[in-house]
Amino acid sequence: MTTVIEDTETLIxxxxxxxxxxxxxxxxxxAIIGIYYACAGGKQSTTSEFLMAGRSMSTFPVAxxxxxxxxxxxTLLGTPAEVYQFGTMxxxxxxxxxxxxxxxxxxxxxxxxxLQVxxxxxxxxxxxHKVxxxxxxxxFTVQMSLYMAVVVYAPxxxxxxxxxxxxxxxxxxxxVVCIFYTVVGGMKAVMWTDTLQVIIMYAAMIAVIIKGHIDVGGLSAVWNANQETGRVEFSDFDVNPGKRHSFWSLVVGGYFxxxxxxxxxxxxxxRYLTVSTIKQARNAVWINLVGLSVLLSVCCYGGMVIFAKYADCDPLSAKYVNKPDQLFPLFVMDTLGHIPGVPGLFVAGIFSGALSTVSSGLNSLAAICLEDFVRPFCCVGMSDARATHVSKGLAMGFGVLCFGLVFVASQLGNVLEAALSIFGIIGGPLLGVFTLGIFFPWANAIGAGVGxxxxxxxxxxxxxxxxxxxAHGFLKLAHKPYSTDGCRLLNETLDATLADLGKWVSSTIKTSQVQTDVPQEPLAIYQLSYMWYSTxxxxxxxxxxxxxxxMTGLQDPRKLNPGLICNVGNTIYWFLPKNMKEFLRFKVGDDYVPVEEQHDVSKQEKESDKNGEEINPVFMSSNTHLNIEVIAEKTEEIKL
Incomplete structure (x- = not known):
């Protein structure tokens, strides 16, 4: 079977x-959504509105x-390319x-x-500690800035x-568009544009995949083409941490x-804190779970469809595209480019993914820079109106910074692996310090800092x-097999060019076999799968x-705000004997006191959580510290 792929000029x-x-x-x-929320009653004049949407969003846009x-x-570009090259694992x-x-x-x-932070x-x-x-x-600032640069370079x-x-x-x-509606419209504009952009993303992906699915002959043709080359694979249980993708690296490493x-x-x-109740926040996460699963499945199946289309003529080997991340755009233009509007829908979907990520990142970077650096160190006690203007300036500044980092992102290669590697290398330590604080009440500040x-x-x-x-060629990825037997080259010039290239490659290989020594093996740690980085x-x-x-003196849990610690005795270690669970929970004085009885709002919290009402615990404000001695004094006053 001969596969015809049009030349670049025809596709364009x-x-x-x-x-x-x-x-x-x-x-x-x-842009219109941003303008609307900028003009709707002037509601972007406070930091609460600009950064937190007034904590009044509904569940659907948050999800x-x-x-x-x-x-x-x-996801839209990297996942199909991943499945095309390495299979369905x-x-x-x-x-x-x-x-x-x-x-x-x-x-x-x-x-x-x-905590309502x-x-x-x-x-x-x-x-x-503040440090x-x-x-x-x-x-986080470094992590998010690099990540945004990667996701803009991809589309x-x-x-x-x-x-x-x-x-x-x-x-x-x-x-330009992203900075505009983020700065002008604040968090509400960001979240409602996210909603619009998610709809466009799904519409674009599903439309393209369905049309490609029909063109290549349906599910059986797609499945057979991938299975014949070993791409259909779900049962690799290799425990070797150097294995790029296995069940354990994807499930356990994927969790972290x-x-x-x-x-x-x-x-x-x-985003969790832009809704008025914890029930709404949890519902948004559940809806998000469904959406993520559907999008992942659509993208993975898309990779299988692309391979079925090019099973006899690999565009990478034939040099129709230079990078794996260009496979999906090539597929769209080659398969659906003759239908007016469809390529535009696809490009809009890809750009929607980039816009939503960048706008979310700019808003979050502005929030932490204002709260963690500007207010505590530079402008103590500044007015809320001024803080709002500073937030907008910060969002704009981070936009310019990330634009510059795009030139770094262009050197990172595979965008999917690059993005997940960034989250593993930088995000893993961040997860660790939060987990240390939440689940290990005896850990102290020195331990957290050194850790x-x-x-x-x-x-x-x-x-x-x-x-x-x-870069030195020590690490090579084993791709699934490709074929170029069915390629029909479009002109004799290209034939001659590839022939000359083949001669040059053959000559180079022979020369290198004679003159070059076998490269040294890299350190074993460098072979660690990127999926284990966060772990x-x-x-x-x-x-x-x-x-x-x-070594430096364990933290006394009795002096901690109970709202800062997960009740590990009843959650993480529920399977342990009662006396061991009690040891892992808080103790006040010499007698064991259950965590839920350590503050007098526990019943209110449970009822409000159950009914979906707003929780209003003692430690609602991030500036309020629940002090055990204060509780003891209040208890004595009640007794008197």
């Missing part, structure tokens, strides 16, 4: 005025925004979602919701592939990767070393933190 010519109209409509609607924040162009990361979301809802979310890193000051808070905030590749527009011109367009995002990431925590710095050092060593090893980073913080805490 298919992107006509209907496609530009669809794409422009998406950008215009995003859509949770999906949009981190399932962006990385990556699909199993969806299993980890079903562990991550319950853990988010019942272990991490309640801590932040009860603006910056998630306020928790680290309340639990440990730990600053370290956490600075680490720019897509647009370049289908229209021929310069990559960096399209990047500029993304940032995604709980970093949904459990403690500022962008997601900020997170040690973990960052270890993970940067692994991450940088791995990139260097790849290693988190566990390093916990282990080092507990050891250092033991």
């Amino acid at each position: 010519s298919r992107f006509g005025w209907p496609d530009y109209l669809v794409f422009a409509a998406m950008l215009s609607l995003s 859509m925004s949770l999906i949009a924040s981190f399932m962006s162009a990385i 990556y699909w199993l990361i969806g299993v980890s979602y079903f562990i991550v979301m319950p853990a988010t809802n019942y272990l991490y979310l309640p801590i932040f919701y009860k 603006t910056s998630a890193y306020e928790y680290l000051e309340l639990r440990f 730990i808070r600053c370290i956490g905030s600075a680490t 720019a590749l897509a647009l370049s592939q289908v229209t021929g527009i310069n990559v960096y011109l399209s990047i500029t367009a993304i940032f 990767t995604w709980i970093t995002i949904y459990g403690v990431n500022q962008s997601q925590v900020q 997170i710095l040690s973990s960052l050092g270890v993970m940067l060593w692994i991450g940088v070393g791995t990139q260097v090893a790849k 290693v980073g988190c566990c390093t913080v916990i282990v080092v933190g507990l050891i250092v805490s033991a």
Whole structure:
């Protein structure tokens, strides 16, 4: 069977005025939403409105925004390319979602919701020390800035592939529109544009996949083409941590990767707190679980459809595209480019993913910079009106910074692996310090500080070393088999060019076999799968933190605000004997007192949680510290 792939000029010519109209409509609607919330009653004049949407959002837009924040162009472009190259094992990361979301809802979310923080890193000051808070905030700033650069570069590749527009011109367009509606409309504009953009993402992906599915012959043709080349694979249970994708790396490593995002990431925590009740926040997470699972399945199946289309003519080997992330745009233009508006819908969907991620990131970066650095150190006691203006300036400044980092992102290669590696290398230590504080009440501030710095050092060593090893050719990825037997080259010039290239490659190989020594093996740690990065980073913080805490004097749990600690006796360690569970819970004085009885609002919390009403605990404000001695004094007054 002969596969014909049109030349680049023909593909670009298919992107006509209907496609530009669809794409422009998406950008215009995003800008209009920002203008609407800027003008609707002047409600962006306070930091609460600008950063937290007045804590009055409904469940649906919050759920859509949770999906949009981190399932962006990385997913839409990277996941099909991953399945095309390496097979269906990556699909199993969806299993980890079903562990991550319950853990988010019942272990991490309640801590932040009860404290009602603006910056998630306020928790680290309340639990440990202001220095730990600053370290956490600075680490998140680096992480999110790099991530946003990656997710903007990815759709720019897509647009370049289908229209021929310069990559960096399209990047500029993304940032200009995104910064505009983020700064002008605040969190409400961000979340409602996220909702619009998620709908466009789903519409674009489903439309393209359904049409491609029909064209290649349906499910049986797609399945057979992938199965014949060993791409259908779900049963790799290899425990070797160097195995790139296995059941354990995708489920266990995937859990740590995604709980970093949904459990403690500022962008997601900020969204949880824009609703008025914890029940709404939890419902948003459950809806998000369904949306993530559907989107992952659509993207993975899309990779199978693309391979079925090009089973006899691999576009990468035939040099029709230069990078795996360009496979999906090529497929769209080659298969659906002749239908007016469809390429525009696809490009709008890819850009929607980028816009939603960047707008969420800019808003969250502005929030933590204001709360964790500007207010405590630069402008103590400044008015709320001034703080709002500063927040908008910060959002704009971070937009410019991330635009500059795009040039770094262009060197990172596979966008899906690059994005998840960033979250593992930097996000893992952040997850570790929050987990240390929430689940280990005896850990102290010194242990937390040494733990997170040690973990960052270890993970940067692994991450940088791995990139260097790849650059020197020490680490090679084993792709599934390709074929170019069915390629029909479009002109004789290309035939001659490839023939000359083949001769040059053959000559180079022979020369290298004679003159080049066998390269040395890299350190074993550099072969660690990127899916384990978050796990290693988190566990390093916990282990080092507990050891250092033991060496420098354990924290006395009796002096902690109970709202800062998860009731590990009844949750994490529910299976232990009663006396051991009681040891792991709080003690006041010499007698054991259950955690839920340590403050007089427990009954109110339970009822309000049950009924979906707003929780109003004693420690609702992040500036309020629940002090055991104060409770004791109040108790004595009542007795008298």
